[in-house]
Amino acid sequence: MKRSVSEALFEKSKTYFPGGVNSPVRAFKSVDGSPLFIKKGDGAMIWDEDDNAFIDFCCSWGPLILGHNNPSVYQHIVDALGNGSSFGAPTRLENELAELILSNNPFIDKIRFTSSGTEAVMSAIRVARGYTGRDKIVKFEGCYHGHADALLVKAGSGLVTFGNTSSAGVPVAFANETLVLPLNDAEALRKCFEEYGDQIACVIIEPIPANNGLLLQEKDFLLLLREICTQYGALLFFDEVISGFRVAFAGAAELYDIAPDIVSYGKIIGGGLPVGAYGAKKEIMACVAPEGPVYQAGTLSGNPVAMAAGIAQLQELIKPGFYQDQERRTHLFTDKINAHAKAKGYAFELVTIGSIFWISFDNSKHIRKSEEINPDMTGFKHLHSALLNKGVYLGPSGYEVGFISAAHTDELLNKAADLFIAALDEIMA
């Protein structure tokens, strides 16, 4: 595979940006070679600057659930842009996107649009603190919630721990307000609330943890979380930046039928443009400025072009059967590969939910906690290279999940599964 144009662009970009990129995982640090610079996407395909074509399973890390360059999303963007790109004043399009979301989501009454998932989560944490008058938050090891200070925190030692910062530049004082627990661990959760229950503003979780492997939680654990939060007056915060509009229109809350108190969205909600959002019941959202005392704002929040893209995308998702068909096609792909791996006796499995899949080089058990993930990523590294050479693009990290879009047809997925199987046989040989 020719990569010389991408390589030259990367040499240049290293002189402009730290590590040559504007978001760390893009730098290909945990796989072979240097990043491919992408020139174009259409449907389920992308092309790099060397004109190599790939079947894309990264889909911009989730937002592109309709694939690249979807005709309706494209047209809505062009139409909105014709009227101007930003006003810093309310527009009809914000109402339209809000109406589309709220009338199809029983868990939230009001919403606030932001420009990224990080911003949505950070703001919603402030709302939870403002609403409860409490400072501490609980997060789970292995969940990612964007890069706000309070959430760049990892577990210390012991069952219930105050977090250690997971990034330089995060004040220890911030980390001290974040308690970090293992996922799917009822005992640790109970103990934490027995000790700190009356100080906890909210418990934040990815109800489908998909940023560090795909750590599917037992429903009973999520139910216990709901029960304990209610008992202690803490808010249950579902960070649905990945799972929202992905596993069902109203996300994991709808799939599991568990009502969170506060929710964040991102990725899919903006149709490929930068949008995040948080929402809750009326009483909680009444805290947000200018209605209430919790300050939160944004120059480009509710940007009309981004709203238009979100409207176009979400209109497709509410069509009957959309999610069933996504899941059917995902299984077409993953079942074929898994059957082959099993027949060959490989320690390998594609773990899946909805139209998300994760490549696990371990088929021994359900992995529900981050420490259960096999830390040896050489298998993934080899598979990633072999797949690139065969024209299949995966996100460049074994901890990240893959996504299937509506543009991934049966035919294309069948072909991709065959390429995947060939790559797997090659690296297992």
Ligand SMILES: *Cc1c(COP(=O)(O)O)cnc(C)c1O
């Ligand atoms: C991607 C993600 C975020 C951060 O969103 P950005 O738009 O990258 O800031 C937060 N939470 C979850 C669960 C995510 O997957």
